[in-house]
Amino acid sequence: MPDARLGAGTAVRRAAITALVRIEQGAWSDRLVRAAAARLADPRDRALLTRLVYTTLRWQLAIDPLLDAAALPATERCALRLAVTQAAVLELPVPIAVSSVVGALAGAGDRRRAGRVNARLRRLFREGVPVLDPVRTVPDWLVERWGRTFGPEAARAIAAASTRPARPFVVDLERWAGRSPAGAGHGSDAARRSALVPGGAHAGRGAPATGPEARAVAVDEGAAVVARLAVSGPPGRCADLTAAPGGKTLLLAHGRNGPLVALERHAGRVRALARRLHEWGLGRTVALARADATRPPLAARSFASVMLDAPCSGTGTLRRRPERRLRITSGGIERVADLQRRLLEAASELVASGGVLVYAVCSLEPEEGFGQVMDFLARHDEFDLDDAPAALGPAGAEVADPRDPRCVLLRPDRGAWEGFQAARLVRRRREPAADADAG
Numbered sequence: 001m002p003d004a005r006l007g008a009g010t011a012v013r014r015a016a017i018t019a020l021v022r023i024e025q026g027a028w029s030d031r032l033v034r035a036a037a038a039r040l041a042d043p044r045d046r047a048l049l050t051r052l053v054y055t056t057l058r059w060q061l062a063i064d065p066l067l068d069a070a071a072l073p074a075t076e077r078c079a080l081r082l083a084v085t086q087a088a089v090l091e092l093p094v095p096i097a098v099s100s101v102v103g104a105l106a107g108a109g110d111r112r113r114a115g116r117v118n119a120r121l122r123r124l125f126r127e128g129v130p131v132l133d134p135v136r137t138v139p140d141w142l143v144e145r146w147g148r149t150f151g152p153e154a155a156r157a158i159a160a161a162s163t164r165p166a167r168p169f170v171v172d173l174e175r176w177a178g179r180s181p182a183g184a185g186h187g188s189d190a191a192r193r194s195a196l197v198p199g200g201a202h203a204g205r206g207a208p209a210t211g212p213e214a215r216a217v218a219v220d221e222g223a224a225v226v227a228r229l230a231v232s233g234p235p236g237r238c239a240d241l242t243a244a245p246g247g248k249t250l251l252l253a254h255g256r257n258g259p260l261v262a263l264e265r266h267a268g269r270v271r272a273l274a275r276r277l278h279e280w281g282l283g284r285t286v287a288l289a290r291a292d293a294t295r296p297p298l299a300a301r302s303f304a305s306v307m308l309d310a311p312c313s314g315t316g317t318l319r320r321r322p323e324r325r326l327r328i329t330s331g332g333i334e335r336v337a338d339l340q341r342r343l344l345e346a347a348s349e350l351v352a353s354g355g356v357l358v359y360a361v362c363s364l365e366p367e368e369g370f371g372q373v374m375d376f377l378a379r380h381d382e383f384d385l386d387d388a389p390a391a392l393g394p395a396g397a398e399v400a401d402p403r404d405p406r407c408v409l410l411r412p413d414r415g416a417w418e419g420f421q422a423a424r425l426v427r428r429r430r431e432p433a434a435d436a437d438a439g
C-alpha cells in the first residue's frame with residue numbers, strides 16, 4: 001500500500017532531483033539531504049524528500065539498465081530514476097509517479113525536459129511497471145565477492161538487505177551507563193529493545209527524542225555493539241583513534257570511567273566533532289586532537305583500551321550510505337586494507353600490558369576485517385584474540401563470526417544493524433621475570 005503522502009509535493013520532487021544530480025556529481029547524501037530537507041517547511045515533506053532520495057540511490061543500479069539514459073543530461077536521468085523508483089519500489093500508481101516528476105521539471109521552467117522525460121516514461125511503463133531485482137542494486141563484482149566469502153545465498157540476502165531503509169536506533173545514556181534500571185527510559189517496549197546494547201532500542205514511529213537534553217544518542221546498533229566492546233575493557237585510559245563523526249566517542253565518554261583521548265585526521269571532521277562534544281558538555285572530558293593515527297602523538301603502552309574503528313570501504317553500510325555502492329571499486333578495497341594494516345600496527349603500540357585493542361570496520365570484506373585481524377595475530381604473538389561475543393552478554397553468541405567464534409560479525413541481512421566486523425585483541429601481561437628485566 002503506498003503512503004498517501006507520497007502523492008503530494010512537486011517542490012519535494014524538485015528538491016529530490018536536484019539532490020540526486022549533486023550526488024551523481026560526487027556529493028555525499030547525508031549532509032546534502034539534511035541541508036535540502038531543512039529548506040522545506042513541513043516535516044512530512046522533509047521525511048518524504050529523504051525517503052525519495054535514499055530509495056532512488058539504493059535502487060539506482062537496478063533501474064539504470066532500463067533507462068538507457070547515460071547520454072542524457074543529469075537532470076533528466078535523475079528525474080527518470082526518481083519516477084521509476086516511485087512506481088516500482090514505492091508502489092505509487094504510474095500516473096502519479098510520472099506526473100509528480102514531470103510536474104516538478106515543468107514547474108522549474110524545464111518544459112522541454114519535462115516533455116522528453118514524460119515521453120520516455122510513458123514508453124517505459126507501456127508494458128507495465130518493471131519488477132526490479134534487489135540483487136542488481138549492488139555491483140555484480142561485489143555480490144560475487146560476498147558469494148565467495150559467505151556463500152551465494154547469503155550474498156543475495158545481503159544485497160537485498162541493502163535496499164531496505166535503515167531503522168532508527170537510539171541509546172538511552174543513563175541505561176547505557178548502568179545508571180537507571182533496564183526497563184526504564186527510551187525503548188522500554190521489550191520488542192524493540194536491543195539484546196546486545198544496554199539502553200539501546202529501535203525507535204518506533206515518529207522521530208525519537210535524541211540529543212543532550214534527551215540524554216539519548218542516535219547511532220546504528222552495530223556501531224553501539226562495537227563501542228560496547230571497548231566500554232567493557234579494563235578500567236583506565238582509553239583512546240578512540242579515528243573518532244569522527246563521534247557516535248562511538250559519545251558512547252565511550254558515557255560508558256567508561258577514566259580519561260578519554262580522541263584523534264581524527266581530517267580538520268573539518270575534528271571541528272565538527274569538537275562542536276558535537278561541546279554540545280554534549282564533553283568539551284573538557286574528551287581530549288580531542290587532530291592527528292594521523294598511523295603516527296599517533298601518544299605514549300606507547302599507556303592505554304587500557306584502544307579503539308580503532310578504522311576507515312574502510314563501507315560495504316556493510318550500503319543501506320545508510322546508499323551512494324557508496326555507486327563509487328566503490330575493488331582497487332579501493334586493497335588501498336584501504338593497506339591503511340588499516342598500518343593503523344592497526346600503530347594502535348597496537350599504544351596498548352598497555354593486559355590492555356584491550358578493539359578493531360572494527362563497517363565493511364564485510366575479509367581483507368579489511370577478519371583477515372586483517374588474523375594477519376595481525378600472525379605477526380604479533382604478544383597479543384591474544386579475546387572472546388568478543390562473550391563481552392556482549394548471552395546474546396553475543398548470535399553475532400559470533402563462523403570463521404572464528406571469538407570474533408564478531410554483524411551481517412546486515414541478520415538484523416537491523418549495519419554490517420560490521422570486530423575483534424578484541426589483548427596484550428599479554430608481561431612475565432614477572434621480563435618485568436624485572438625491563439626494570
Ligand SMILES: C[S@@+](CC[C@H](N)C(=O)[O-])C[C@H]1O[C@@H](n2cnc3c(N)ncnc32)[C@H](O)[C@@H]1O
Pocket residue numbers: 223241242243244245246247248249263264265266269291292293294309310311312
Ligand atoms: C569509520 S570512521 C570512524 C567513525 C567513528 N568512530 C564514529 O563512531 O563516529 C573513520 C574515521 O577515520 C578518519 N581517518 C582516516 N584516516 C585516518 C588517520 N590516518 N588517522 C586518524 N583518523 C583517520 C576518517 O576521517 C573518519 O572520520
